[in-house]
Amino acid sequence: MTDLDRALADIVEIRSRLALSSTFLGLGPAALAGSGVLAFGVALAQSLLPGTSDPLAYFAAWVATAMASCGLIGGEMLRRAERHHGGLADQMIREAVLHFVPAGVAGAALLAFFARFAPADLWMLPGLWLVLVSLGIFAASRSLPRAMPLAGAWYFVCGFAVLLLAAENHALSPWLMGLPFAIGQLLVASIVHRAGEADNVG
Numbered sequence: 001m002t003d004l005d006r007a008l009a010d011i012v013e014i015r016s017r018l019a020l021s022s023t024f025l026g027l028g029p030a031a032l033a034g035s036g037v038l039a040f041g042v043a044l045a046q047s048l049l050p051g052t053s054d055p056l057a058y059f060a061a062w063v064a065t066a067m068a069s070c071g072l073i074g075g076e077m078l079r080r081a082e083r084h085h086g087g088l089a090d091q092m093i094r095e096a097v098l099h100f101v102p103a104g105v106a107g108a109a110l111l112a113f114f115a116r117f118a119p120a121d122l123w124m125l126p127g128l129w130l131v132l133v134s135l136g137i138f139a140a141s142r143s144l145p146r147a148m149p150l151a152g153a154w155y156f157v158c159g160f161a162v163l164l165l166a167a168e169n170h171a172l173s174p175w176l177m178g179l180p181f182a183i184g185q186l187l188v189a190s191i192v193h194r195a196g197e198a199d200n201v202g
Contacts, residue, residue: 024096024143026081027073029193035069036185043178055122058172059111069185099140103132123170126177130159133184145195151188155180 042065046052052061081093107129114122134155141148158180166176 024081024140025196026077026093026096027144027188027192028076028080029189029196031073031076032185032189032192034072036182036189038065038069038072039178039185040182043174043182046174046178052174053172055115055119055172058174059115059122059125062177063111096140096143099143100136103136103139107132120170123166123172124163126172127159127161127163127166129177130155130162130180130184132159133181134159137188145191147191147195148188151184151191154184154187158184 042061046058046061051057077093077096110125110128110132114125134152137144137148137152137155141152162176162180166173
């Protein structure tokens with residue numbers, strides 16, 4: 001390895017350490033709150049429209065909602081990260097996203113597994129998804145605002161509460177999916193907003 005290669009490797013290592021030790025400021029409260037409002041709207045639509053309790057329609061709507069929310073949050077994240085982190089934006093985004101990738105992959109894998117091998121147990125998926133979101137938040141909390149574990153705790157408790165409630169009749173309830181996500185995303189948005197206000201005051 002040449003001196004230039006070593007120097008470049010050292011720079012990459014320093015950038016990585018800086019990204020890991022810094023608070024990620026790319027999350028925007030508007031997009032986070034918007035994803036919560038979207039979840040509430042989908043739950044309301046599913047509760048009013050006929051046929052949406054069918055597993056295919058139910059989960060198709062929520063997968064589409066998750067993708068739309070990721071696009072909404074991701075678009076604002078790219079814009080804010082560039083403004084707040086400058087040259088470290090790409091590294092900060094990569095570190096933040098990587099914390100949530102395992103939870104997202106696990107959620108998709110669980111949907112595929114239950115749909116193929118245990119369709120009668122699909123009622124468990126909303127609660128399990130909530131638990132996975134909580135684990136993603138806890139994994140990323142080191143680089144997020146200090147109060148973010150509160151949101152992780154909300155999703156964790158809601159996940160098991162939804163499992164307990166759904167276990168009574170094994171029904172796919174739009175509100176058992178929508179309300180925890182709507183309130184959880186609004187809570188995350190509030191935490192991010194308050195953290196931003198504190199930074200501005202400081």
